[in-house]
Amino acid sequence: RQGLAWTTNRPHDHQYRQKHLDYQRLGSDFHWCPNTDPNDGYSTPQRKPVGAWINSFPEATLFAESELKRKLPSLSRAEDITDTAADLYRDDIDQVIFTGNRLFQEAVFFHKQSKTLIFTDLIVNLKTDGIKFLPRLFLQFEGIVYPHGGVPRLYRWFTRDKKKARKCLEVLLKWSPKHLVFCHGEPFTEDAQKILMREFKYLLDSSAS
Numbered sequence: 001r002q003g004l005a006w007t008t009n010r011p012h013d014h015q016y017r018q019k020h021l022d023y024q025r026l027g028s029d030f031h032w033c034p035n036t037d038p039n040d041g042y043s044t045p046q047r048k049p050v051g052a053w054i055n056s057f058p059e060a061t062l063f064a065e066s067e068l069k070r071k072l073p074s075l076s077r078a079e080d081i082t083d084t085a086a087d088l089y090r091d092d093i094d095q096v097i098f099t100g101n102r103l104f105q106e107a108v109f110f111h112k113q114s115k116t117l118i119f120t121d122l123i124v125n126l127k128t129d130g131i132k133f134l135p136r137l138f139l140q141f142e143g144i145v146y147p148h149g150g151v152p153r154l155y156r157w158f159t160r161d162k163k164k165a166r167k168c169l170e171v172l173l174k175w176s177p178k179h180l181v182f183c184h185g186e187p188f189t190e191d192a193q194k195i196l197m198r199e200f201k202y203l204l205d206s207s208a209s
Contacts, residue, residue, distance in 0.1 A: 050074050061088065065097075065107060081107045094175060098122060100165030103158050108172060116179040117172060117192055123199060125149025125185035146186045150199045159203075166203045172196055 051074045054062070062078035063086065069075045079086060085095050094110040109118040124144035128136045139145050142152045159165050177192035188195050197204070 096171045098168045100161040101159040110175045115177050117177040119182035123182045156202050162203050169200050
C-alpha cells in the first residue's frame with residue numbers, strides 16, 4: 001500500500017539514495033517501521049540509519065516497539081507497536097507481539113490481502129558463504145543455517161512462558177496464512193502453516209508449560 005514502508009538500508013549506500021528519491025514522491029503519506037526486536041544482536045547495523053531516516057523524512061509517522069524506543073532516544077516520538085494494528089494500516093495489516101520470552105519479543109505482521117506473515121528475526125535461514133569460522137559456528141549452534149534454518153535455539157531456550165507464547169502462535173494460525181517471509185536468509189517454500197507447525201513444535205508438545 002502506498003505510504004507504508006519498511007527499510008533497513010544504510011543511509012550512505014546507493015539503495016538508500018534511490019529509496020530516498022522514491023519515498024520523497026510519497027510526500028506526507030510516507031510512514032516507516034524500524035526493526036521491531038530491540039534485543040536482536042544481528043540488527044545493530046540496521047539501527048544506525050534511524051537518525052538519518054528521521055532527518056530525511058521529518059513528516060513521517062514512525063512506529064517502534066516500546067523497548068526499542070527506550071534504547072533509541074531518536075525514536076521517542078514513534079508510536080508504539082502493540083497487539084493492535086494502528087488505524088493508519090489496520091485495514092491492510094494485522095499484528096501481534098510474540099511474547100513469552102523475557103529477553104526477546106518481536107512483532108509479527110500479517111498482510112491480509114496476500115495472506116502473508118511478516119517476521120523480522122523470529123525465523124532465520126542464513127547461507128554461510130563468506131562468513132568467518134567462529135560466527136559460522138555460532139550460526140550452526142543456533143540452528144539457523146540454510147537450508148535447515150528456523151527459530152534460533154537460544155530463543156527457544158529462553159522462552160520460559162510457553163503458555164503465553166502458544167497464545168501468540170494461535171493468533172498466527174487463526175489468521176490462516178499462506179505465505180511467510182522474514183528478514184534474514186533464504187525463504188522457505190512450504191505453506192506458511194506447515195512452517196509454523198514445524199518451527200514452533202516446541203510450543204505444542206504436551207510437556208510444554
